[in-house]
Amino acid sequence: MDENRFVACAAAISAIMTVCLLLKKNKKKRRLWVRPWIARREQQGIHHTLLRELQFEDLKSYINYLRMDEDSFKFIASKISPLISKQNTHLRNCISVEERLMVTLRFLATGESYRSLQYSSRIPQCTLSGIIPETCEAIYQALKGDFLKVPRTEKEWLDIAKDFEDKWNVFNTIGAMDGKHVRITCPDKGGSHHFNYKSYHSIILFALTDANYKFIYIDVGTNGRIGDSGVYNKS
Structure with a gap:
């Protein structure tokens, strides 16, 4: 009888200690609302x-x-x-x-x-x-x-062409186009998808401006491996 009671008490103490250890382990440190x-x-x-x-x-x-x-x-x-x-x-x-x-x-x-x-x-x-x-x-x-308005009518396009002719002596031009590689960290499992000819990972910012340096169209996000013509074709 005494032996059974001893075993029961020992088991209870062991269970209590186990629960206490688990609670201590799972208890998170109190964090400050703001540093x-x-x-x-x-x-x-x-x-x-x-x-x-x-x-x-x-x-x-x-x-x-x-x-x-x-x-x-x-x-x-x-x-x-x-x-x-x-x-x-x-x-x-x-x-x-x-x-x-x-x-x-x-x-x-x-x-x-x-x-x-x-x-x-x-x-x-x-x-x-x-x-x-x-x-x-x-x-x-x-x-x-x-401030980023794509021309919608024939007249708007012709006005841009006239500005290029009057200001820059360039004829039959409706926009100046160029691209910029924006360096990025290679995404997980990205491989060479964003690796460009300059030997770093990038996305491409592609822009079209009028004769007054105003943007009329942009495309951003194409993977750097694609050339200018590829960006133009998909834009």
Whole structure:
């Protein structure tokens, strides 16, 4: 009787210890809502410090940083605001449209990684990975109707040809066409699909402009292995 009770107690203790070990193993470390240096974004982030200094003290450097002047920046921000603006919560303020646009323009200008960009912007890379694609899409949707307009009528094409003739003394031309290889990291199992003649992986940005350097058509995303004629045929 005593032996049976001892065995039962030992089994119970063993079971309790096993459960405790499992709970300890599965217990996740408590994560901070936000890292302290991230929380100081509105006081020390680059949008609230360096960019403001450049805006008032060095306009040339401001343009170099964003690749556009202040008026152009404000114009684009006003256009995309209805598409990407967020609401503040009682826990924290949202990232403003201007800050979203700033970090997107900087990414496009430099190709800087999200991981690197998070330190100057004080926006976590996981947040940047959502902000930047969303802002790019908003810019395209907001501006394509006015600034990326493919001619629809014969007269519009003839007007472009006349501009080339008058400004550049080039006849029977309805657009200047060229392409640019944009370097990428080879996708998983991508093989040589994106490997170009320059010996690196890329996608192709293909563009057609009028006589005034204005884009009238673009095609982006074709794998770098394809030549210019191939991009033209599929566009």
